[in-house]
Amino acid sequence: MGFLTRTKETAPCTVEVSHKFESLHAHVRFDNGAVVYPGDEVLVHGPEIMAPFGEIVTEQRTATITRASDLERIWTRLTGDFEVMELCEFSFSGEARL
Numbered sequence: 001m002g003f004l005t006r007t008k009e010t011a012p013c014t015v016e017v018s019h020k021f022e023s024l025h026a027h028v029r030f031d032n033g034a035v036v037y038p039g040d041e042v043l044v045h046g047p048e049i050m051a052p053f054g055e056i057v058t059e060q061r062t063a064t065i066t067r068a069s070d071l072e073r074i075w076t077r078l079t080g081d082f083e084v085m086e087l088c089e090f091s092f093s094g095e096a097r098l
Contacts, residue, residue, distance in 0.1 A: 003070045009034070013063045015044060019051035028063065039068030039076035 012031040018024060028044060036042060044063045051057040068076065 006069050006072075007067045009065050009067070011063050011065060013044065013061050014058060015049060015061050016056060016058045017049045017051040018056045019053050020056065021054075030063070030065075031060075034065060036065060037068070037073065038080060039072040041066040041068075 011034040014029045014031060016025075016027045016029075018026075026049075028042065030036075042063055042065055044061050046059070046061050049057055049059055
């Protein structure tokens with residue numbers, strides 16, 4: 001991989017979408033063992049997956065992984081901690097704060 005070059009690869013994947021009271025999530029697992037690193041982008045191909053309330057829907061798809069360049073990966077690692085700290089400024093509790 002080059003210092004300024006991005007590369008693309010395709011990977012088969014399994015998409016799981018849960019719309020249950022206990023768990024509202026969407027997960028992508030790469031079936032070929034591909035790993036996503038800081039700065040990489042993933043595009044899962046196909047129509048939107050909608051799970052009815054109370055159900056989990058699992059589908060096989062293909063994803064395109066756009067690998068970050070070395071420079072983008074370094075930048076993401078350097079600035080990622082600051083972005084996480086922005087999340088710490090918010091409260092997710094049910095109580096109103098004055």
